[in-house]
Amino acid sequence: MKMTTEEAFVKVLQRHGIEHVFGIIGSAFMPISDIFPAAGITFWDCAHEGSGGMMADGYTRASGKMAMMIAQNGPGITNFVTAVKTAYWNHSPLLLVTPQAANKTIGQGGFQEVEQMALFKDMVAYQEEVRDPSRIAEVLTRVIAQAKRHSAPAQINVPRDLFTQVIDIELPPILSFERAGGGAEAIAQAAALLSKAKFPVILNGAGVVLSPGGIEASKALAETLDAPVCCGYQHNDAFPGTHPLFAGPLGYNGNKAGMQLIAKADVVLALGTRLNPFSTLPGYGIDYWPKQAAIIQVDMNPNRIGLTKAISVGIVGDAAKVAKAIHAQLAPNAGDTDRAARKATIAQTKSAWAQELTSMDHEQDDPGTTWNERARKAKPDWMSPRKAWRAITAALPRNAIISSDIGNNCAIGNAYPTFDEGRKYLAPGLFGPCGYGLPSVVGAKIACPNVPVVGFSGDGAFGIAVTELTAIGRKEWPAITMIVFRNYQWGAEKRNSTLWYDDNFVGTELDEQVSYAGIAKACGLQGVQAFTMDELTKALAKAIDDQMKHGKTTLIEAMINQELGEPFRRDAMKKPVKVAGIDKADMKPQVVG
Ligand SMILES: Cc1ncc(C[n+]2csc(CCOP(=O)(O)OP(=O)(O)O)c2C)c(N)n1
Numbered sequence: 001m002k003m004t005t006e007e008a009f010v011k012v013l014q015r016h017g018i019e020h021v022f023g024i025i026g027s028a029f030m031p032i033s034d035i036f037p038a039a040g041i042t043f044w045d046c047a048h049e050g051s052g053g054m055m056a057d058g059y060t061r062a063s064g065k066m067a068m069m070i071a072q073n074g075p076g077i078t079n080f081v082t083a084v085k086t087a088y089w090n091h092s093p094l095l096l097v098t099p100q101a102a103n104k105t106i107g108q109g110g111f112q113e114v115e116q117m118a119l120f121k122d123m124v125a126y127q128e129e130v131r132d133p134s135r136i137a138e139v140l141t142r143v144i145a146q147a148k149r150h151s152a153p154a155q156i157n158v159p160r161d162l163f164t165q166v167i168d169i170e171l172p173p174i175l176s177f178e179r180a181g182g183g184a185e186a187i188a189q190a191a192a193l194l195s196k197a198k199f200p201v202i203l204n205g206a207g208v209v210l211s212p213g214g215i216e217a218s219k220a221l222a223e224t225l226d227a228p229v230c231c232g233y234q235h236n237d238a239f240p241g242t243h244p245l246f247a248g249p250l251g252y253n254g255n256k257a258g259m260q261l262i263a264k265a266d267v268v269l270a271l272g273t274r275l276n277p278f279s280t281l282p283g284y285g286i287d288y289w290p291k292q293a294a295i296i297q298v299d300m301n302p303n304r305i306g307l308t309k310a311i312s313v314g315i316v317g318d319a320a321k322v323a324k325a326i327h328a329q330l331a332p333n334a335g336d337t338d339r340a341a342r343k344a345t346i347a348q349t350k351s352a353w354a355q356e357l358t359s360m361d362h363e364q365d366d367p368g369t370t371w372n373e374r375a376r377k378a379k380p381d382w383m384s385p386r387k388a389w390r391a392i393t394a395a396l397p398r399n400a401i402i403s404s405d406i407g408n409n410c411a412i413g414n415a416y417p418t419f420d421e422g423r424k425y426l427a428p429g430l431f432g433p434c435g436y437g438l439p440s441v442v443g444a445k446i447a448c449p450n451v452p453v454v455g456f457s458g459d460g461a462f463g464i465a466v467t468e469l470t471a472i473g474r475k476e477w478p479a480i481t482m483i484v485f486r487n488y489q490w491g492a493e494k495r496n497s498t499l500w501y502d503d504n505f506v507g508t509e510l511d512e513q514v515s516y517a518g519i520a521k522a523c524g525l526q527g528v529q530a531f532t533m534d535e536l537t538k539a540l541a542k543a544i545d546d547q548m549k550h551g552k553t554t555l556i557e558a559m560i561n562q563e564l565g566e567p568f569r570r571d572a573m574k575k576p577v578k579v580a581g582i583d584k585a586d587m588k589p590q591v592v593g
């Protein structure tokens, strides 16, 4: 059939149901964006491609549907790098389209030219360049299939002069196949280990959220075994928070009960998780990873099995399928050993942690340091981070999709909100970029217009994404709610200065003249400041109402004191020593020219 290359491209997108595209408009791809409206594809014209990419990630994580990213060759595309690697570790199947400098001039070092394949080599699960106009549909179909197969971004690189050409091709069929369900022997071994375990614990990772029916399957297994279910770091929505067996997120600022329970495990079923390093690092001073336990690890990517921890059984497969298969093979008396005692331990451990969490108001200083004490004294009437989180939890709708960001206040929130379903918690993940909180919920709202969304960021991280306020007020963009923790400091990094650098605050202070609520208003959005717990709860309730009933976006600046919680990397930090010493007098004038 005769068609243009851009028609072929858009027809393949349509076949795969790819309806939402994020980026900034550019001449390199105008042949395809020009026909988006006719195709039923929406182009979301963001303010910076870095945030646009995170919107695409938020869209895909909230809906499970693939989104596309596109930008101008060269500087538009380089702006995507951070977002694509972020999506990679969030396991988001995204389509990255990189229009390339034209074949006619490439290599002459001309305009907007950069090695786009090399640029994303370590960012995507698969990449391919289109070599000939007649192959555009073939390559695009394969790239989409690879993104799905690896549950990660995949890139198609298209020299821009390949558009606007007439080709004669048949559109290729969609490439898809069923996910693996685990090897028979490994499943039998896992079922045998779990059946006779005295203290089985399940650890749910992202794979449980991504796999259709994964949470249900893990729940059925947990209930049969009376096994507590922990969640991997930043995968807090991988098990229902109200379930009696829920044991919450492991790792930094996570659920202490979960850590205490998994420490007792003799068998761990690590389901749909690569056991990312942050999911097993000590928390609250507890080195909880059960080194003596038999570990069964289930991941659809065999390269990640046994990568971070010694394991007893590795199973390559989809979380739901494997959980169901193991369940079907459990012995009739599985879980009976010490069942009553285990149930009692789970209930007691959970209730003790719940009480402790409600009574936690302030952050601790390490011996010999006094930052938190000084921070409390400096602003005695201001909310502490934990008080702000309690005020937020009081107004947060149970069905909300929320985001998190990289920062101390967002991290302190790790143990607070819980979820009834998956695809509700959008944390920046293990690439750890500041600036994820706003764009990810914008994408999630585009995916789920009838669900309330609330974004969270620290004030430094928010500054990276603040430009998007100039984009999201346009009438076609949906309303969202954003909470910014306003402590006028890059707190998470400042925490390191208080602990290991004698309060030598280099680059940690933010400008106190800036009002984010004011910037929101200047962009035609609502902006409010909340100074007390009551004001914060009320502001959030009103913002949700405005979002859902009146289509209005609100930015809430939660004004908090400068207390700082646990550092991110206690494991990686140490106090530096002076050996040669550094002296200003050694600075020489620079020779120019
Ligand atoms: C893009 C990027 N730049 C820098 C960092 C390093 N970093 C991690 S946390 C943090 C401070 C975050 O400060 P803020 O957003 O104000 O939150 P707070 O810690 O004060 O709650 C920084 C700079 C990062 N993770 N990502």
Ligand SMILES: [Mg+2]
Pocket (backbone or CB within 6 Å): 407, 458, 459, 460, 485, 486, 487, 488, 489, 490, 491
């Ligand atoms: Mg801050």
